[in-house]
Amino acid sequence: MARASMNNVELIAVGTELLLGQLVDTNTAFIAAQLAQVGIDVYATHAVGDNRGRIARAISDAWQRSDGVILTGGLGPTVDDLTKEAICDALGVAAEFHEPSLQTMEAMFAALGRPMRENNRRQAYLPQGSTALPNPHGTAPGVLAFRGDGKFVAALPGVPGEMRPMLLEQLLPRLRQRFALEQMIVTRVLHTVNLGESEIDHRIVDLFERGENPKIAVLAHDALCDVKIMAKAGCAAAAQALIADVEPVLGERLKGFVYGVDEMTLEGAVHKALRQLGSTLAVAESCTGGRIAAALTAVPGASRSFVGAVVAYDNAVKESLLDVDADLLAREGAVSEAAVRAMALGVRRRLGSDVGLATTGIAGPDGGTSSKPVGLVWLGLALPGGRVETRELHIPGDRARVASRATIAALGLAWKQLAASPGSPG
């Protein structure tokens, strides 16, 4: 069979809860990103309610503009779940009973020891001539169907944990097989910390002008900036070669600020730097309130380099668990360079780690003064030799933003100092 060509698709999320704003739709972005990777353009995306006529019309309208439609949601067992009925209407076919899907469902309910209800039988009906897409994580099978002219419609469940593997393992391979996907996109992301968006722009502006392939984009989120390289080519190797042309140049321009690529997180980079040095870390947190420890312990295997933390909210805890001098606190205040230095050294000594990281600041909304306003944060990093690096920050915004920016800045300080250590190979 000659393979058809496909230019673009549209995505339709089904569910009245989306139109009531009760749920943020994350499926659409996930599917769009996966389609971009294999070179399928998304022309537009939509959300419609649980209404058979409206879903069918949205499918027909999308076929006016695009070569295919992928729906999410509306495959469940209840009377509100109407996606398959709407696909039948749009295709002009009837539903037919699909025995293998029923058997799969029966086996799944039996394995769970739960009774299968009558309404689950509805899930085994499929549009005539369509293919069932197995759903290993739920009861609702997906659907893939083609019109006479080769345009397609597919439906996946709305639950992200069921939808994602079905998209990757069932739907995308079938679309690849059916359509000649001539172009694929490979993406490489360089993650930076401590560099503003405009500073990055200034350093690499000439590279933007080199052309459209690979394309370079700067994405700022929170206090971190990502530089994304997107290359389009006929195969992965050719796209990777395009990336390899520009990545070292970008790396040179952003030297000392790139903590990792692709899936690497800032907390992961801190762990990596610690492991390379063979060092351990302990944390003393005041204004960040446990966020640094939470980030570091989110990394699998964290216990190899993270010892623990003290969240010293009350000054008495700074004294009793971190050995911060009461006179120092009275003289300089808890939010001061002297205090953060003592906290970093204290947590390192008391928890027996090689490195100590500390934060103290005024997160607001109360507690600010003219000399120490809300948003003032001190960071301290006690290093193995006894040297302490400190930083003063002024973070605009509300309580949540001060705490989250201070967390990122503290992890950024630790990464930068540890990765640049004489003992570090990187």
Added chain:
Amino acid sequence: MARASMNNVELIAVGTELLLGQLVDTNTAFIAAQLAQVGIDVYATHAVGDNRGRIARAISDAWQRSDGVILTGGLGPTVDDLTKEAICDALGVAAEFHEPSLQTMEAMFAALGRPMRENNRRQAYLPQGSTALPNPHGTAPGVLAFRGDGKFVAALPGVPGEMRPMLLEQLLPRLRQRFALEQMIVTRVLHTVNLGESEIDHRIVDLFERGENPKIAVLAHDALCDVKIMAKAGCAAAAQALIADVEPVLGERLKGFVYGVDEMTLEGAVHKALRQLGSTLAVAESCTGGRIAAALTAVPGASRSFVGAVVAYDNAVKESLLDVDADLLAREGAVSEAAVRAMALGVRRRLGSDVGLATTGIAGPDGGTSSKPVGLVWLGLALPGGRVETRELHIPGDRARVASRATIAALGLAWKQLAASPGSPG
């Protein structure tokens, strides 16, 4: 002027990054929720790329189905920002220069001490006959325009921090004024902890069948369940009266599990219970890694009842800072009822608080055994009299889910015990 009636609107998010899946669109859910509150139905939502013809066509198509269109994004100063041009095309009007918007922008740049660039002037052009919506948090003004037949189109910036206040303060009041919004929806949310969705369903199923107004919905997220009462009426007082009919009945059925209503959070409820008792809390965290402390310190004024926390990742920290006996750890293991009991008592004593809350568990992916599998978590709560409540949990899922569910369960245990204390008025 007689006020027109409006039945429904459509939302269009503009931006190629949405079609590439580089960004999850949260604006649409926010706007939809706000419209639901004032009784405006959303017929469908869409995302389109930065393409003038496609945006214009999406507006025209939406007017075929609906009375109005609200766009977000594409109002910036760059050549990619084409929303206003597309509105001109859809309305069949030209753009005209809007002097007041330019002056506002000039004043804003002057106040920031930044030079205004030539491309910012583009932002002062508006479709002929439209109204500029002031943007106090950015340079791009919004737009509101009406067709001859009364249908409308509005455009707001894509940056959530700019869009949200403009929607609430500029656009919605103008739509209310123009359209006879005969119905408004008032919502009341009861937040529960420690009750499963099916158990709630079982307790209140007869109330679902009472009718559509007020409507009752159960929304499960993480380990928490919200029961939402939505009442529709001609004014807020009438809607509130409908809610008042059913809320006490729901409260009785869910007694002992409702930690708060509307904006209250579980961590806020813990603080409230502590303040009512005049008690303070300290936390010892192992598998939750700082998440309980982070949640508690997110509440403004946390220092009144939260003393601090010890994240005791390494067993040596459990011994040195929490006085957990080394023999106990060797005999029972760090993940055991005896260990969590010792941690709760230890953190209470060492940090000098009235109450001590502790967690220890196996978050995975490594570290599980057949007798202590991944997902096993022990919670402990040491109360003022010296009594210690413990709980054993088995949480399915990955590392992140174990940590987040254990955090919610620990806060739920603390709330439940403290709110039910003899000294508590509630």
